[in-house]
Amino acid sequence: MNPDPVILRHVAVHFDLMALRERLRVREGRDAEELEALVREATAIARPKAMYRLVFIDERGEDYIVVDGVRLTSRVLSVNVGEAQRVFAHMATCGTELDAWAHGLTDMIHQFWAEAIKEAALRSAARAASADLEARYRPGKLATMAPGSLMDWPITQQRPLFQILGDPEAAIGVRLTPSCLMVPNKSISGLRFPTETSFESCQLCPRAICENRRAPYDAELYERRYKAE
Numbered sequence: 001m002n003p004d005p006v007i008l009r010h011v012a013v014h015f016d017l018m019a020l021r022e023r024l025r026v027r028e029g030r031d032a033e034e035l036e037a038l039v040r041e042a043t044a045i046a047r048p049k050a051m052y053r054l055v056f057i058d059e060r061g062e063d064y065i066v067v068d069g070v071r072l073t074s075r076v077l078s079v080n081v082g083e084a085q086r087v088f089a090h091m092a093t094c095g096t097e098l099d100a101w102a103h104g105l106t107d108m109i110h111q112f113w114a115e116a117i118k119e120a121a122l123r124s125a126a127r128a129a130s131a132d133l134e135a136r137y138r139p140g141k142l143a144t145m146a147p148g149s150l151m152d153w154p155i156t157q158q159r160p161l162f163q164i165l166g167d168p169e170a171a172i173g174v175r176l177t178p179s180c181l182m183v184p185n186k187s188i189s190g191l192r193f194p195t196e197t198s199f200e201s202c203q204l205c206p207r208a209i210c211e212n213r214r215a216p217y218d219a220e221l222y223e224r225r226y227k228a229e
């Protein structure tokens with residue numbers, strides 16, 4: 001029997017105004033004052049949240065694993081999980097409160113800044129979930145994969161991931177659109193698993209320009225590590 005999800009509904013958030021100014025290239029003056037006012041509003045409203053769930057692997061094959069009776073189909077995931085017995089389904093979000101606030105903004109620059117503020121809130125939620133997981137389960141080194149980051153594990157695999165987590169909309173306000181995008185848009189989900197080998201989906205992703213790239217593209221990695229015999 002797999003445990004119930006751990007749900008973090010009260011994540012503390014502190015926005016780093018100077019980091020936001022640097023990221024958004026906002027200089028001294030009126031823009032800086034407007035950004036500061038937005039951050040003040042966001043601080044009062046933001047309720048970033050996260051959840052995760054420990055699940056044990058029931059079955060595994062060349063290009064799938066089954067956890068909690070739910071099949072996740074990906075050759076890369078199956079190889080990366082290796083002989084691990086347990087994985088963690090996880091999700092974090094900036095929260096519906098901040099998302100609704102951002103949707104209410106009418107100035108286009110403010111809307112753009114609000115996306116960066118939402119991202120900062122999302123990072124707070126993700127960090128809180130990682131710290132909680134570490135304290136609760138002491139999992140050792142973990143790798144992460146997210147549905148939609150590779151062709152091998154397409155975005156439609158969000159559906160089984162949501163199923164494993166139970167009811168993310170009721171728990172933390174994250175829902176899936178019919179095309180499997182998450183709402184609020186500043187939400188992340190995925191699977192974390194113990195590993196001895198470093199892995200980032202970016203290693204298999206040829207996208208030329210991506211400001212979120214975490215590892216260089218390795219054009220031969222798929223052939224080397226994941227090609228079926």
Ligand code: SF4
Pocket residue numbers: 149201202205206207210211212213214
């Ligand atoms: S390079 Fe960018 S798009 Fe590709 S997997 Fe990494 S973060 Fe995602």
